[in-house]
Amino acid sequence: MTTTLTLRRPDDWHLHLRDGAMLEGVLPHTAQHFARAIVMPNLVPPVVTGAQAAAYRDRIMAALPEGMNFTPLMTLYLTEETDPEDVVRAHAEGLVTAVKLYPAGATTNSASGVRDFGRVRGVLERMAEAGVPLCVHGEVTDADIDIFDREAVFIERVLDPIRRATPGLRVVMEHVTTADAVAYVRSAEQDLGATITVHHLVINRNHILAGGIRPHYYCLPVAKRETHRQALRAAAVSGDPRFFLGTDSAPHVDAAKETACGCAGIFTAPNALSVLAEVFEAEGALDRLEGFAALHGPAFYGLPPNEERITLTKGAPVELPERIETGDGPVTVFDPGFPLHWHVTG
Amino acid sequence: MTTTLTLRRPDDWHLHLRDGAMLEGVLPHTAQHFARAIVMPNLVPPVVTGAQAAAYRDRIMAALPEGMNFTPLMTLYLTEETDPEDVVRAHAEGLVTAVKLYPAGATTNSASGVRDFGRVRGVLERMAEAGVPLCVHGEVTDADIDIFDREAVFIERVLDPIRRATPGLRVVMEHVTTADAVAYVRSAEQDLGATITVHHLVINRNHILAGGIRPHYYCLPVAKRETHRQALRAAAVSGDPRFFLGTDSAPHVDAAKETACGCAGIFTAPNALSVLAEVFEAEGALDRLEGFAALHGPAFYGLPPNEERITLTKGAPVELPERIETGDGPVTVFDPGFPLHWHVTG
Numbered sequence: 001m002t003t004t005l006t007l008r009r010p011d012d013w014h015l016h017l018r019d020g021a022m023l024e025g026v027l028p029h030t031a032q033h034f035a036r037a038i039v040m041p042n043l044v045p046p047v048v049t050g051a052q053a054a055a056y057r058d059r060i061m062a063a064l065p066e067g068m069n070f071t072p073l074m075t076l077y078l079t080e081e082t083d084p085e086d087v088v089r090a091h092a093e094g095l096v097t098a099v100k101l102y103p104a105g106a107t108t109n110s111a112s113g114v115r116d117f118g119r120v121r122g123v124l125e126r127m128a129e130a131g132v133p134l135c136v137h138g139e140v141t142d143a144d145i146d147i148f149d150r151e152a153v154f155i156e157r158v159l160d161p162i163r164r165a166t167p168g169l170r171v172v173m174e175h176v177t178t179a180d181a182v183a184y185v186r187s188a189e190q191d192l193g194a195t196i197t198v199h200h201l202v203i204n205r206n207h208i209l210a211g212g213i214r215p216h217y218y219c220l221p222v223a224k225r226e227t228h229r230q231a232l233r234a235a236a237v238s239g240d241p242r243f244f245l246g247t248d249s250a251p252h253v254d255a256a257k258e259t260a261c262g263c264a265g266i267f268t269a270p271n272a273l274s275v276l277a278e279v280f281e282a283e284g285a286l287d288r289l290e291g292f293a294a295l296h297g298p299a300f301y302g303l304p305p306n307e308e309r310i311t312l313t314k315g316a317p318v319e320l321p322e323r324i325e326t327g328d329g330p331v332t333v334f335d336p337g338f339p340l341h342w343h344v345t346g
Numbered sequence: 347m348t349t350t351l352t353l354r355r356p357d358d359w360h361l362h363l364r365d366g367a368m369l370e371g372v373l374p375h376t377a378q379h380f381a382r383a384i385v386m387p388n389l390v391p392p393v394v395t396g397a398q399a400a401a402y403r404d405r406i407m408a409a410l411p412e413g414m415n416f417t418p419l420m421t422l423y424l425t426e427e428t429d430p431e432d433v434v435r436a437h438a439e440g441l442v443t444a445v446k447l448y449p450a451g452a453t454t455n456s457a458s459g460v461r462d463f464g465r466v467r468g469v470l471e472r473m474a475e476a477g478v479p480l481c482v483h484g485e486v487t488d489a490d491i492d493i494f495d496r497e498a499v500f501i502e503r504v505l506d507p508i509r510r511a512t513p514g515l516r517v518v519m520e521h522v523t524t525a526d527a528v529a530y531v532r533s534a535e536q537d538l539g540a541t542i543t544v545h546h547l548v549i550n551r552n553h554i555l556a557g558g559i560r561p562h563y564y565c566l567p568v569a570k571r572e573t574h575r576q577a578l579r580a581a582a583v584s585g586d587p588r589f590f591l592g593t594d595s596a597p598h599v600d601a602a603k604e605t606a607c608g609c610a611g612i613f614t615a616p617n618a619l620s621v622l623a624e625v626f627e628a629e630g631a632l633d634r635l636e637g638f639a640a641l642h643g644p645a646f647y648g649l650p651p652n653e654e655r656i657t658l659t660k661g662a663p664v665e666l667p668e669r670i671e672t673g674d675g676p677v678t679v680f681d682p683g684f685p686l687h688w689h690v691t692g
Contacts, residue, residue: 105557146571147556210493211451212607213554213564222555225492258605260678261558332606 002281003314005342007290009306010273012037013297014135014174014195014246016108016265017060017072019043024063025326026251029269031070033344035306038135038246039072041100042109046077050090057095073097073301075135079112080119084126091132097301098133098172099123103158105141107220107264108250113137117158124162128169133301135172138181139221148205151221152180160184163192172300175200175248177221179231185242186235193300195246196236196292198272201279202336204229215262216332219250222264236292237285244296247272253329268334271320275334277312277342311346318343348627349660351688353636355652356619358383359643360481360520360541360592362454362611363406363418365389370409371672372597375615377416379690381652384481384592385418387446388455392423396436403441419443419647421481425458426465430472437478443647444479444518445469449504451487453566453610454596459483463504470508474515479647481518484527485567494551497567498526506530509538518646521546521594523567525577531588532581539646541592542582542638544618547625548682550575561608562678565596568610582638583631590642593618599675614680617666621680623658623688657692664689 015030015037017023030037039060041047047056053074060072076087078101090096101120102113114120127134138159139150155173163171173181173194185194199219204226208217217223235243249272250265257263268275273293280289298305317339323330361376361383363369376383385406387393393402399420406418422433424447436442447466448459460466473480484505485496501519509517519527519540531540545565550572554563563569581589595618596611603609614621619639626635644651663685669676 143552143556144572146550147552148571204492206489206493208555208559209564209568210489212609213559213561213603214607215559215561216606218555218559225494226490254606257559260562260600260604261560263558 002286005277005286005289005312006309008294009035009308009310010245010293011035011297011306012247012249012272013172013244014038014040014197014248016040016042016248016250018251019056019059021327022251023060025324025328025331026267026269027060027063027070028065028068029324030249031064031068033273033310035069035308036071036073038098039074041075041077042102044109046079046109046112047075048077048079048082048112050076050086050093050095053090053096075100077102077112078114078120078123080114080116082120082123084123087123087132088126088130091130098135099127100135100137102137103139103141103154106137106139110137117162121165124166124169128166131170133170133172135174138173138176147222148224151176151178155180155184174246175221176232177224178228182231182235186240188242193242193244195248196232196243197246197248198268198275199223199266199334200229201233201236202275207337215257216266216335218262218264219248219266220264233279233283237280237283237288239288239291241291241296241299243292244300245276245293251326251331253326254323254332255329257332266334267331270324270333271336271340273312273344274340274342275336278336278338278340281342310344312342313345314341315343317341348632351623351632351635351658352655354640355381355654355656356591356639357381357643357652358593358595358618359518359590360384360386360543360594362386362388362594362596364597365402365405367673368597369406371670371674371677372613372615373406373409373416374411374414375670376595377410377414379619379656381415381654382417382419384444385420387421387423388448390455392425392455392458393421394423394425394428394458396422396432396439396441399436399442421446423448423458424460424466424469426460426462428466428469430469433469433478434472434476437476444481445473446481446483448483449485449487449500452483452485456483463508467511470512470515474512477516479516479518481520484519484522493568494570497522497524501526501530520592521567522578523570524574528577528581532586534588539588539590542578542589543592543594544614544621545569545612545680546575547579547582548621553683561603562612562681564608564610565594565612566610579625579629583626583629583634585634585637587637587642587645589638590646591622591639597672597677599672600669600678601675603678612680613677616670616679617682617686619658619690620686620688621682624682624684624686627688656690658688659691660687661689663687
C-alpha cells in the first residue's frame with residue numbers, strides 16, 4: 001500500500017492572489033505547497049502593462065512571509081488597447097510569462113476584457129512571433145447562449161478561428177470543464193495545452209443546485225454534468241502532457257459569496273494537493289500525479305521543472321479549517337465532500 | 347391598445363403559506379389578488395391527517411386580515427403511513443381538496459415524503475375511486491441523476507407507471523419546467539393537468555448562474571435551458587385547459603437564501619399577476635390570461651370559477667418593493683428583470 005509519495009514540488013498554472021489584505025491572507029496557502037504560479041491579472045484596475053506587472057510582482061513578494069520560497073509568474077490582462085511592444089518587451093525581460101484573454105464579462109473583474117477579437121489580432125501575431133503564450137478564459141458571454149454551452153461555443157466561434165489565424169501562437173485553454181474542450185485539446189497537433197482545476201475533478205453541477213444552492217461550489221466556467229467531470233478526470237490522469245494543474249483558486253470573502261448575486265470563484269489553495277492525491281488514488285493513477293502537477297506545466301511553458309521535492313503522506317483523515325481568516329474577512333475553503341487522507345508532510 | 351383587462355378573480359393552484367409569523371406576513375399578498383389557493387402541506391412537521399389540515403386551515407383563517415376574502419384549499423402530505431380512509435373522509439367532508447406527493451428529499455421540507463412508491467399504491471387506488479386529486483412534485487431524487495434531468499426521468503420512471511397502475515386517478519403535475527413535461531401532459535387523454543409558475547415563464551438557468559450565483563432565482567424544480575422556457579410559455583398561452591396557474595410562491599427569509607446552502611423557493615405572490623400580464627401581452631395572448639389564471643384550474647378540480655372580477659390596468663411602470671417584511675425577517679420578492687406596466691386596480 002502506498003503511504004508516502006515524493007514528487008517534484010508542484011506549480012499552479014492558474015491562480016488568483018488578489019491584492020492588499022486578501023493577498024496577504026491567501027499567499028502563504030499557495031506558497032507552502034507550490035514553487036511557482038501563473039498569477040492572474042484581473043485586479044481592479046487590471047494589470048495591463050509591464051510596469052503594472054512589475055509593481056504587482058513586488059507587492060506579492062513583499063507579502064510573502066519570511067522563509068517561504070515562491071516565484072510568481074506574472075501575466076498581462078489583454079485589452080483592445082494593449083501595446084504589442086510592451087508585451088514583447090516585458091516577456092523578453094522575464095517580467096511577464098503569459099498574456100491572459102478574458103472575453104468581456106466572462107467572470108470576476110473581466111469588464112475590461114475583449115469584445116471584438118479582431119482588435120487584438122495584431123497583438124496575438126506579435127506574441128506568436130515572440131513566443132509569448134496566451135492564457136484563455138474559454139467562454140463566450142452572449143446572453144442568448146446557455147451557460148452550460150459557453151465553453152463549447154467558444155471553441156468553435158473564437159478559439160479555433162484565433163488559432164487558425166495565428167499559427168505558432170501557444171495557447172493554454174484554462175480551467176477546461178467539458179468533454180468538448182478535452183477533445184479539442186487532444187485534437188491539436190501542437191501549441192495547445194489546458195489546465196484543469198482540482199474542484200472540477202470533484203464536483204458536477206448537482207453539487208451546486210441539488211437540494212440547496214451552494215455558492216461555495218460556484219465558479220466560472222461553471223461545473224457541468226457528470227459525464228464532463230468524468231472526461232476531465234480521464235484527461236488529468238491520462239499522462240497526456242497537454243493537461244496540467246491550474247487550480248484557479250479564487251478567494252472571495254464569504255460575504256461576497258453568500259449574497260443575492262454571489263461572486264464566481266472557489267478557494268482551493270489550502271487543500272488542493274490533498275484533494276488531488278485523493279482523486280489520483282481513486283483513479284489508480286498516483287504515479288501520474290507528478291506529471292500533472294509538476295512536469296507537464298513547466299514543459300509547456302519551456303521552463304525547467306522544480307528540483308525541490310515534496311512528500312505527501314497518507315494517514316487518518318485530517319480535518320482542515322473550513323475557512324481561513326483574512327484582513328478582508330473569512331474565506332471558505334473548498335469542501336470536497338470526502339475525507340482527506342493525504343497531506344504534504346515535507 | 348389594451349389598457350384595462352377585466353377577468354374573473356384568479357386562483358393559485360400551488361402555494362406555500364408556511365405558518366406563524368411567516369404566514370401572517372405573506373398571506374395578505376396572496377389574498378389581495380387570489381380568491382382561492384391550493385395550500386401546500388410541507389410544514390414542519392407536515393400536514394398528514396385531516397385533523398391537522400383542519401387545524402392549519404383555522405390558523406390560516408385566523409391570520410387573514412379583516413375584510414379580505416380568501417379560501418384556502420387544503421392538501422394532505424402523502425407519506426408511506428397515510429391512512430386511505432382518513433384521506434377519503436377529509437375529502438368527502440370538503441376539508442381537503444387534494445393530496446400532495448413529494449418524493450423524499452425533492453425539495454424544502456420533503457424528508458417525510460415517499461421513498462417506495464409501491465407503499466402508497468393502496469392510498470392512490472382509494473383516491474382514484476373517491477375522486478381525490480393527486481398533486482405531484484415531479485422529480486426523482488437519485489443522486490446520480492443530473493438535476494436538469496430529474497423531471498423527465500420522473501415522468502418515465504414514476505409518474506407514467508403510477509398513472510397506468512391507477513386508472514381514474516386525477517393527477518396535477520405541478521410546476522412543470524421542461525418541454526418533456528409539456529409533451530407528456532399534452533399526450534394524456536384524460537385525468538392529467540399541470541400547473542406552471544410565473545417565474546418559470548420568465549427565467550431560464552442563465553438567470554441563476556451567468557455572471558454571479560443568484561439564490562433568489564433558485565427553486566426546485568430548477569429553471570432549465572431557454573428552449574424549455576419557450577415550451578412552457580407556449581403551453582401557458584395556448585388555451586389548452588390542461589395547463590393552469592400555480593405560482594409555487596414559496597417565501598424564505600433572505601438569511602435562508604443568501605447562505606452557504608440556500609433554500610429552494612421563489613416568492614412571487616405580490617407581483618405574480620403583474621408579471622403574468624406582461625408575459626401574456628408579450629406573447630400576444632392577453633385574451634387567454636383569464637383561462638390560464640381563472641378558468642382551467644377550477645375546471646380541472648371540478649369547482650366553479652369565481653364570480654367576482656378583477657381589473658388590471660396598464661400604465662407607467664410601478665416600482666414594487668424589492669422585499670416584504672415579516673415577523674421572521676425580510677423576504678425578497680421575485681424580480682422579473684423587466685418593468686411592470688400592469689397592475690391590479692380593482
